[in-house]
Amino acid sequence: MGEPISSSVRSHIVGTTGIVYASDYLNKLTGEKIERECKKQLDSGCRTLVIDFSDAGIVNSIAVSILLGIIDIAEKKQARVVFSDVNDQTVQLFEMLGLIRHVVLARDEQEALTLFTPPTSTEAMSH
């Protein structure tokens, strides 16, 4: 578990994965905070971004456009983006607005962390 790097948006870094937590209402302001935080993490060398939606209630369309911007930036830096713990309604919204095509969805943060982390030799053998 890494140390927090921003007081406005909860986040931390695990290895080369930056984890950012979306707030209850994801709108322009909170979206921009996430965007700033993601940029910071990419600049600091993260190769994977996990945005955790476990606290998110409503996501508005402005926030979605900002999330698409984050995906663009990540793609340019050859980083991957994972959305974790997204509720069904928000998944539906992301589908409608075409986000799903550009991100990987994870059930929760733990699953997100394992998606792009190379398995240990023990784990590889157990499969």
Next chain:
Amino acid sequence: MNKHGETRVLGRVRRDEFIGRADELRRVVSHGQASSHGDRGKGLLVLLAPLSGVSELLRQAYDEIFLQQSDVVPVYFALPQTETTAVSAAIEFLNAFLVQYVACRRNEPELAHTSLTLTDVVQLAPPSDADWIEELVEAYNRERFSEDDRALVRFCLSAPSRVPSHGATPFVMFDAVQLSAYSHDTVPLASEIIRALTLSDQAFVFAGLRREVADTFASAGINARSLEVIHLQPLLEADAGKLIESVSRRLNVGIKDETRDLLAQQLEGSPLFINALLQSARDKHTVLDSYLACERLYVDEIMGGQLSRYFASALERVASDPGTRRAIVRLLCESTTTSAVAGRRASFETWEKRLELDAVEVEKVLRRLHIQEFVNWDGDTINAEGGPEAWRDYLQSRFRLDALREPRALVVAELMSAALKRAPENVARNYRLGASLHMREVVSRFNSQRVPASLFDYSEFAELYKGVDPNEVAAALDVDKELIKLPQVFHTTSGASFSPEMRQFTPDDSCIVAHAFEGATYTDANEVVWLVAKIDSKLEADADLTALWLERLEALADRRALVRRQLWLIANEGFNAEASSLIRERAAFASSQQQFELLSARLSEGEGSLPHGDEGNEFVLVFPMGSDSELLAATTVEQIARRAQFTPEAINQIKTAIVEACINASEHSLSPDRKIYQRFRVEDDKLVVTIASRGVVPSNLEGRNGAGSDESHEATSGPSGDLSNEYGGAAEQRRGWGLKLIQTLMDEVEFERVDEGTSLRMTKYLRKST
């Protein structure tokens, strides 16, 4: 005090017999009362249509204020028809003012209509008023021997303003209906009256013919716009009927319901004519129990009774020379006949030539006829179709007697024959007119409301509901999802107003033209004209009749260059299959009387009201823009939707849609009050949410206003529903998804018509969770 225990001063009828003018009376009286509360200097104009009757209204107001015995003294003065000089009329006014003032101050009603000399008035004046009245009379005596008529007129008319401030305040009610009788005078009486009333700081009423008053104020150089106005029209038919009942009871004239209705309609709600005819019936001991009795009396009145005297006197005021009057009668008769046939109007030059007068004199004649509303003169052409039916009968009788020299007996017989033939036709026409007014009233109530489309498609309606119990039909329509949005109608008129030829097809007003706007904005593209006709057919209208009417309406629209049009035919029993097919080909609407009545029942009354008045299930909230207030709206609607048993998924969709609508309102409206107005209405099977804001209509929405959700979907999303297909490019293109998202999340989305800003209505149908 009269035999009914009621005190009357100038009023000629009992208060309870004074019918149809309660609102006007209240306004005149309260205007007078206001003058005692320091609210002075306010004028009240009573603009009346000819024959509407204003004298009794002012006399009733006089009595009410007199009997209150407050510090306001009413003064009623009607310009006499016989005193045709300005000086004599002004002196008469001074006398009336002083007599009525003293009568009121002494609280002696009978004194108010007693003939008193000025010396009598001085002697009767109460001590508190004696000094100024005596001084006023002395000053008048000095003034009247001067050679300056205008100064004398001015002195007399300004007498009320000479009451000292410690005295009771006069409230002058000036009945100037006969003003045109003074137009020949060297002293401009009209201007002097206006001047005296408006220069005073006392409240007043000035009543006159509506077409004359505006001219009078303009020629006096006084701006009438600041004055309060009452528009007095002839009595409504129901009130006219009540008046006939009341007067006939008072005069002990026998009458039946049928003849009461005939007279109410034939005398066109004129209190003057009603009183004159019933007075004549009493004098002749005539029982008005049949059309024959009524028309016989009517013809007597036209040939030589009060109605004849009224019109003769009106004509004398128009032209003093008998030869000119005969020429006018001839010209009016001929013009009327010509107008009725071909819709032609006479030119000024025609009148000049036919009257053999110079242009100035012809102008005077036309102006006086125009003021009396016997003709409509726009400065160039003259339309002689004005005036009541009795006027036209009078003209015809005079023309035949004086110009054609026909025997009087023949004229009387034929006039009576025509009146008798006309009576049942007129009554029937009136009933039809009542129905057509209903048609106009229904169309006027369209007001952008949504109604089942089947109400405008007879063949579909018949297939679905023919033979079905009316209650079941109404219930089925309640849940009908196929709706059409009606336009907002801003003007309706008869088809004949647009095309006089329509009169030959529709003797009544059963063809109407309604100008309207579709959608939410007033633009050329949204303007549409509905042409509606009611077809007279006992059975289902056939193809021939239907085609004929479609062609008539198309022709009317073509002639008047009505580009965007919607035809709508209504036939009592609907349309047969062949006719329905024709209607479909022309993209017209068709309804039976039953559909029309169902439509009428479904339309709400006024702008902005709810279709079913079901306000018990409506929640209204106003939030400031910004500060994430859209979340409050979302939370609120969550509670409402949960109570209405929407599924969690649907609730989330509604919440998201509301958030988007609020964001749109905040971002794009340039709202002056920075508020979002929200309305949540729960109906049986749906939740209707309206999000409105003041300000400008965002340019990106202008083209979409009024569009339904289906149409919008097609335009904004691909088959997969993925909205990013066309907008998923560069970052700056990613904004502006709000409306599309709303359209995806909700079942129906439309912009309601508002004068300013936007009002987005979103509907979500209930699919209860299992």
